Amino acid sequence: MAGSYSGESSTQRVEESVINDTTLKWGGVAVSSIFSLAVLGLIGYIVYAKVDFGLLQTIFPRFVDAYLLVLRIFVMGSVLSVIAGIFVGFGRVSSTFPTGAVAKGYVSFFRGTPLLFQIIIIYFGIPALWTGTFPIQDWEIPAAVIALTLNHAAYIGEAIRGGIGAVPEGQMEAARSLGMSYTQGMREVILPQAWRNALAAIGNDQVILVKDTSLLTVIAVPEIISVFRSVNSATFDPWTPIVLTAVAYLGITLPLGYVVSYLEDRADWGGETN
Template sequence: MGETYAEERSGEAVSDEGLLTDERVKLVGLAVSLAFTAVIVGFIALVLLEYVNYDLLISVAPRFVVAFARVLAVVLVSSVFAVTLGVLVGLGRVSRTGVTHSIATAYVQFFRGTPLLFQLFIIYLGIPSLWPPGGFPISRGWELAPPVLVVDWTFITAVVALTLNHAAYVGEAVKGGINAVPSGQMEAARSLGMSYVDSMREIILPQAWRNALAAIGNDQVILVKDTSLLTVIAFPEIITVFREINSNQFDAWTPIVLVAVTYLAITLPLMRLVQYLENRAEWGTGG
């Protein structure tokens, strides 16, 4: 009536010949990866050999070093403020007080729901317009380390906008980290006589920080890249320097190389730092 077991196995073997096995998937993935890498490396080599003016690169490199220092100052100040404010926003998001929860939720929805560029314009153009013409009190800057660091309205706008925007994302990461802590942790702490504030500070937040660390670290990397938007408010950052050189020299690829190097000089160490902190927190190891 039916095929023997050997005949069934033989049919399966024949049918498997037309299917992708694990080994074939690995080989296809390897081939695609090598081909992609070869294309990227070849393109970079072509640009470096044929389209980069190394005399110009050397002459404009100091301008990118100054822009690097400016961006680094903005990133350091904004990151500290964004993480600090973000923790408070995250606590507000899990607060049992209705008013606090509503304010924190509205804050997150606004700053996550509108573009950072829009928020920059609100601060940079909108706030000075609240004063009569010429009456805005921040009319000049303070040269802390000229010409690298001048604290003027563009610098203040950059720090405030990046802080407010990224605090919303950090707050959501903190909220998720707190929610990931088993509820029994809080109940156990309260049963031992600890107050709600002490329980959050001593028991919940350390665990929530570990849970949220990867998301917060990734957001700080995004913050670095978001500084490229500061060119629209005439802040002399990396992209602004690129645009000036490209306009004057009609050479795109030479400053592009320096743009890539400058951003990677910030983001790569930052990503390494995040990885180090994750390892210290034994992220994902379970022990």
């Protein structure tokens, strides 16, 4: 009797668990469907009732120019920040005191102060240190690339440091036992594995880099937010330029997200190796 009662209780608990899981599943489907329909309805209302299609055609070329400018700044900042971030990551794992201390101080400063503050320092501060006429004309774009590179190199350096830390210590020992120097072991054995470990964080940082270009409006870079502000102040129509602003940013971040996902798949992220 006791065994029969215990078996019935176990069956009942399993059935209740299945019911709860099913309820949770369909509850999630219902909530997500309602949310999606609400968002689509709001977008449809905005496009139908708030967007001036005549103005849209007029300002579209300005947003295309701003989009291309942001894309150029992003590509330059992305390449330079990844390269610099690798060196920062090496510095963060270095056992040499000056190297490790400098890398730690660099990361602490650029992660501990706002990017907007760093942009202001580079754009206004560097020319003020120059004796006489500052030699670089149109300093806005170089200052923007430098600020974005220095800031994001700190975050990428930390991602690389974490990626290196996730590689088992025996990997370097095995490389050294094969006659590799420390530098060769890092380049040929450790860094490829660290890159794989850090790829998701680096990809996320690159998406943030795209969005951080919006801060460049404070130094008169004619990027997407600057064009939005100009159009809005001239026409008092917020929604028409808002639509183009959203499309412009998503036109960079969505493909970038697919590229990162592709690279993760190529790296067999989280998978088993044969």
